């Protein structure tokens with residue numbers, strides 16, 4: 001898996017060992033929770049789930065494939081889905 005080349009299409013995500021990470025900063029706390037709720041629906045559809053650390057309106061998201069012990073295509077698919085949801089809600093973030 002060429003992680004660096006896949007990250008070129010996902011500039012808001014960075015590599016952290018065997019995972020990728022992004023912070024989503026929502027306009028306010030209720031919007032942050034709505035973003036989490038939409039991510040939850042898509043994660044269930046994909047059968048692939050992010051680790052989410054909620055800090056007021058900032059969501060710190062970590063993606064990895066636990067049962068493969070590293071990154072897989074599903075992580076990059078989920079990252080793109082999360083970016084779409086975040087953008088729709090006017091979120092900022094690296």
Ligand SMILES: C[C@H](O)[C@H](O)[C@H]1CNC2=NC(N)=NC(=O)C2=N1
Pocket residue numbers: 047048049050063064065066067068
């Ligand atoms: C059986 C089920 O599909 C697996 O346990 C899935 C569920 N969601 C998952 N999510 C993530 N991020 N990594 C996994 O390895 C994983 N495994």
